[in-house]
Amino acid sequence: MSNEIKSKRRDFLFTATYTIGAVGVGAAIWPLVDQMNPDSSVKALSTTEVDVSSVEPGKTITVLWRGKPIFIRRRTKSEIDEAAAVNLKDLKDPEKDSDRAKNPEWLVMVGVCTHLGCVPLGDRGDYKAWFCPCHGSHYDISGRIRKGPAPTNLEIPKYEFVDSKTIKIG
Amino acid sequence: MIRLNNLLLKIFFIVFVTAIGNSSYSDEGKIELIKNDWSFKGIFGTFDRTSLQRGYQVYQEVCSGCHSIQHLSYRNLSEKGGPEFTLDEAKAIAEQFEITDGPNDEGEMFTRSRRLSDKFASPFPNVQAATIANGGAYPPDMSVLVKARKGGADYIYSLLLGYEEPPAGYELDEGIYYNKYMPGQKIMMSKPLFEGSVEYSDGAQATEEQLAKDVTTFLVWAAEPHLEASHKMGFKVFLYLIILLTLVYLSKQKVWSRLDLKEDSNQKEETFDKVERAATEYEGEDPKTFR
Amino acid sequence: MSEDKYVPESKLAQWFDNRLPLLTLSHHLRGYPTPKNLNYWWTFGGILTFFLIVQIVTGIILAMHYVAHVDLAFNSIEHIMRNVNYGWLIRYVHANGSSMFFLAVYIHIFRGLYYGSHKSPREMIWITGLIIYLLMMATAFMGYTLPWGQMSFWAATVVSNLFGAIPLIGENITAWLWGGYSLDNPTLNRFYSLHYLFPFLIFALVILHIWALHVPGNNNPIGIDVKKNSKETMPFHPYMVMKDLLAMLVFILIFFGFVFYAPNFLGHPDNYIPANPLVTPEHIVPEWYLLPFYAILRAIPSKLGGVIFMFASIFILILLPWLDSSKVRSAAFRPLYKKFYWVLVAMVILLGYLGAKPPEGIYVILARVATTYYFIHFLIILPVLGRYEKTDPLPTSISDPVLDEPSIIDKFKKTAGEYEGEKVDTFK
Numbered sequence: 001m002s003n004e005i006k007s008k009r010r011d012f013l014f015t016a017t018y019t020i021g022a023v024g025v026g027a028a029i030w031p032l033v034d035q036m037n038p039d040s041s042v043k044a045l046s047t048t049e050v051d052v053s054s055v056e057p058g059k060t061i062t063v064l065w066r067g068k069p070i071f072i073r074r075r076t077k078s079e080i081d082e083a084a085a086v087n088l089k090d091l092k093d094p095e096k097d098s099d100r101a102k103n104p105e106w107l108v109m110v111g112v113c114t115h116l117g118c119v120p121l122g123d124r125g126d127y128k129a130w131f132c133p134c135h136g137s138h139y140d141i142s143g144r145i146r147k148g149p150a151p152t153n154l155e156i157p158k159y160e161f162v163d164s165k166t167i168k169i170g
Numbered sequence: 171m172i173r174l175n176n177l178l179l180k181i182f183f184i185v186f187v188t189a190i191g192n193s194s195y196s197d198e199g200k201i202e203l204i205k206n207d208w209s210f211k212g213i214f215g216t217f218d219r220t221s222l223q224r225g226y227q228v229y230q231e232v233c234s235g236c237h238s239i240q241h242l243s244y245r246n247l248s249e250k251g252g253p254e255f256t257l258d259e260a261k262a263i264a265e266q267f268e269i270t271d272g273p274n275d276e277g278e279m280f281t282r283s284r285r286l287s288d289k290f291a292s293p294f295p296n297v298q299a300a301t302i303a304n305g306g307a308y309p310p311d312m313s314v315l316v317k318a319r320k321g322g323a324d325y326i327y328s329l330l331l332g333y334e335e336p337p338a339g340y341e342l343d344e345g346i347y348y349n350k351y352m353p354g355q356k357i358m359m360s361k362p363l364f365e366g367s368v369e370y371s372d373g374a375q376a377t378e379e380q381l382a383k384d385v386t387t388f389l390v391w392a393a394e395p396h397l398e399a400s401h402k403m404g405f406k407v408f409l410y411l412i413i414l415l416t417l418v419y420l421s422k423q424k425v426w427s428r429l430d431l432k433e434d435s436n437q438k439e440e441t442f443d444k445v446e447r448a449a450t451e452y453e454g455e456d457p458k459t460f461r
Numbered sequence: 462m463s464e465d466k467y468v469p470e471s472k473l474a475q476w477f478d479n480r481l482p483l484l485t486l487s488h489h490l491r492g493y494p495t496p497k498n499l500n501y502w503w504t505f506g507g508i509l510t511f512f513l514i515v516q517i518v519t520g521i522i523l524a525m526h527y528v529a530h531v532d533l534a535f536n537s538i539e540h541i542m543r544n545v546n547y548g549w550l551i552r553y554v555h556a557n558g559s560s561m562f563f564l565a566v567y568i569h570i571f572r573g574l575y576y577g578s579h580k581s582p583r584e585m586i587w588i589t590g591l592i593i594y595l596l597m598m599a600t601a602f603m604g605y606t607l608p609w610g611q612m613s614f615w616a617a618t619v620v621s622n623l624f625g626a627i628p629l630i631g632e633n634i635t636a637w638l639w640g641g642y643s644l645d646n647p648t649l650n651r652f653y654s655l656h657y658l659f660p661f662l663i664f665a666l667v668i669l670h671i672w673a674l675h676v677p678g679n680n681n682p683i684g685i686d687v688k689k690n691s692k693e694t695m696p697f698h699p700y701m702v703m704k705d706l707l708a709m710l711v712f713i714l715i716f717f718g719f720v721f722y723a724p725n726f727l728g729h730p731d732n733y734i735p736a737n738p739l740v741t742p743e744h745i746v747p748e749w750y751l752l753p754f755y756a757i758l759r760a761i762p763s764k765l766g767g768v769i770f771m772f773a774s775i776f777i778l779i780l781l782p783w784l785d786s787s788k789v790r791s792a793a794f795r796p797l798y799k800k801f802y803w804v805l806v807a808m809v810i811l812l813g814y815l816g817a818k819p820p821e822g823i824y825v826i827l828a829r830v831a832t833t834y835y836f837i838h839f840l841i842i843l844p845v846l847g848r849y850e851k852t853d854p855l856p857t858s859i860s861d862p863v864l865d866e867p868s869i870i871d872k873f874k875k876t877a878g879e880y881e882g883e884k885v886d887t888f889k
Contacts, residue, residue: 013417013420013421013424014421014424016417017414017417017418017420017421020410020413020414020417021414021417021418023410024410024411024414027410031546031547031550031551032518032519032522032551034546034547035522035525035526035545035546035547035548035551036525037546039526039540039544039545039546039548040245040249040543040544040546041243041287041540041543041544042544044243044245044286044287045287049285213722241536241539241543246543310734313539314539314733315733317725317730317733318730318731318733318734319730320730322730353743393733395543396542396543396549400549400550400721400724401721401722403550403721404717404720404721404722407717407721408714408717408721411710411713411714411717412714414710415707415710415711415714418703418706418707418710419707421703422703422704422706422707425699425700425703426700426703426704429497429695429700
C-alpha cells in the first residue's frame, strides 16, 4: 500500500476519533450547563391561579407571579371607555386597549416599570392610573406609557380565565 | 508463569473485593428475602405504569395514615417515568388534600386545597407527633425508604408479607408484632396488607402479594423517580464509550506502530551475539554471571 | 533544566511566551521523555488527574444547589436528585467519582510500592503523594458528612470523638472541631467550607507532585535508571497521551457502570435515613476506602492507642524511602520482596474487609494479626530485606532482552550446551 493511502487512512482514523470524542465532550458538558436552568420545582410555580371573585370594579389587586408583582384591575365602564378613546398617535408605544385587555373589564399587567424595573404606584400620576416614583414615568388606565422615560407599555403576561372567578397567569 | 500468577491474583483480588461489597454488615443468621421478578430490575428495567398507579392507591389508602412521603410532589404523579397519571388526574388527587398557606394580606394563615406544585400531605405535622401517635415508634418517611434498607425492594416486599406467628414460647409485648424479615424480628407496625384491603380502581385482584408488589414498585419509583431515564442514558453512554474506546484503541495502535520496533529487536540480537561470543571465548573457570 | 529553549512559531506566540512561558511549559509536557517500557499501571496518574477535575466540576455544581444547614441539608440533596436538571446524574457522578478516585489512588500507590517508585531520588514525589492522600481522606470524610444522613452524622461523631483521646487537650480540641458540644450546625458549615477548599490544595500539590516527578523522570517496570532523550525514551505526546486516554476510557466505563446501574452499591443504606442524634445505627462504618484504617483503629484495645496506630499507619509511610533500603528498585528483580509485597496487599484487603465487620471474636483477632503484619512489614521486614535480600541481576538497559522470552532462553541453552568449559553456575 502506498504511503499516501496509508497516511489518508491514518488521518481518517484520527479525524474520526477526534470527532466522536468531541461529540462525547459536548454531550457531557450539556448536563453541566442545563443544571443551571430553572429546575422542575421552579417551573411548577411558573403558573399561578388567582381567585378574583372579591375584586370590586375600580379596584386593583397585586399578586406575585414568578417572583414579580402582577396588577389585576377590574375596570369601571368609564375607565374602559377612556382607555379605548385614546388616539394611538399620542402614544410612545402605540397599542390598542382591546389588544391589551381581551376582556376589557379586566386589566392584567406585570407591575414592573419598563424603564429600570421599579414597581409603579397605583391610583397615581397625571393619568390617574399608575406612576413610577423612581424616574417619573406615567402610565394610563390601560397601562400604556404616556409620560416619562419608560420606553414601552407595561407588559401583559400570558393569562386566561379558567372560569368566571379564576385567572391563570403564565 | 509470572504473568499467569499476576492474572490469577488480579482476578482473585476483584472477586474478593466484590465479595466484600456484597457481604452483610451484621453477622446474624441471614434470612433469604423473597425474590420477585421486578420489572425495573436489570439494565433495561422499566416501571410498570399500571402497577405504579395501583401502588399509589395502596400508599394513599393504607400507608399514608401513618407514613409521610414528604419529598414527593403531586406533579410527580403526572411526570414522565412515573405512574404517569394525566395532568387532570394528578390535579384532582392534589385537590383532595389541604395545606396551610399564608400569611395573607390581613396577616392570617389560611387553608387551601393542594396544587400540583405542592408536596404530598403528611399525616402528622412533625416527627414527634408521628412517634407519639404510634406508640413510641416513628413510622419512617417513605420518600427514600427503599434506598434506606438493605435488600431494597426485596426487603420491603418480604417485610410486608413476612408477618407470622412467633415460634413457641417467644415473648411478645403488647403492641409488638413478629415479622420474619425485620432485623430482630420485632416490629411495631401491625400487618398492613390483607387481601382486599384496597379495591383497585382498575379492577385488578387485590391479593396480599399483589398489594405488596404494587406498593413496593411505587416506593421504588418514589425513591428513584429518574430510574428509567438513568437506564436509558446509561445504555447510550455505554454504546458511545464502546465505540470511542475502539477508535481510541485503534488510534493508539496506529500511533505506537510508528515506533521503530525493528531497532529494538536488532539491539536484542546484538546483545545476544555479544554474550554468545563471550561465552564461547571464555576459557576461565567459574563464570557466575555473564554481563 | 537541560532542555533547549523552545521558540514558538508565530510572532504573537513569541511575544506571549516571553512574558508568560505557558507555551514553553506545554512544549515541555508534550515532549517529556518517558521510558518506552511503561506498562498500564503507569496510566493511573492520568486517571487520577481526570477524576480530580470531575470531582471539582461536579462538586462546584452541587454547591450551587446544596444547603449546608442541619435542617435543610438532607432535603436539599433530595431536591437535587428530584428537581435539578440532571441533578441525579451529577450527584451520583460525584459520589461514585469519589470511590473511583480512591480505587485509582490505591492502585497508583501500590504500583509505586511494587516498582520502587518511592526510592531515591523520588522521595519528594512519594511525600507529596502522601500529603495528597491525607488531604483526599480529609476531603472525603468531610464530604460524606454533608448529606447529614445517619452514617454522615455518626461516622463524623465517632471520628471527631477520637481527638478526645489526646491527653489533657483532647476535649478542647474536639469542642473546637465541633464548634459546640456535639456535631451540629457549626460543624456542618465548617466541613462544607473546608470540603470546598481542600480539593484546590490537592490540585496545587498535584502540580508539585508532577514537578517533582519531572526532575528525575518516570520510574519504569525494570526500575533501572533511564537516560532521557535517548533511544530508551519517547515523547509523552502522542504515545503516552494515547495510552493514558485508552486506560482512562476503560476506567470510565467501569465508573459509569456504577453511576447508571448501581449508584448506591458502594454506599451505605443508613445514609438515606436523616441524621438522628438520639438513635445510633447498629454498625457505624465509614466508606469502603477508609475501612483498613478503621480496622486498625479498632484492633488496638485502648482508645488513644487505636488513634496513634491509625495515624502511625500512614505516617510511617513517610519514612518508607529510608526504611526500604534495598538498592534494587523494582520487585521484578526482588524475589523475596515480591512475596512480602503480595502478603501486604492481602493484609490490607483483609483489613478493609474486617473494617466492615463488628469488632468481636475472630474479626478482632484477625485485625490484630493484620495490623501487626502491616507494621512489621514496614519497620522490620523492609529494612532487613534491604540489607540481606539476594536480588536478581539487573539488565543493563531497558532494551535488554527480556529474559523471560522462550526463544531467547532456548538460544542461550543451546549455547550453554555447546560450551565446553568447566563449571557454569548460572546461565540464564
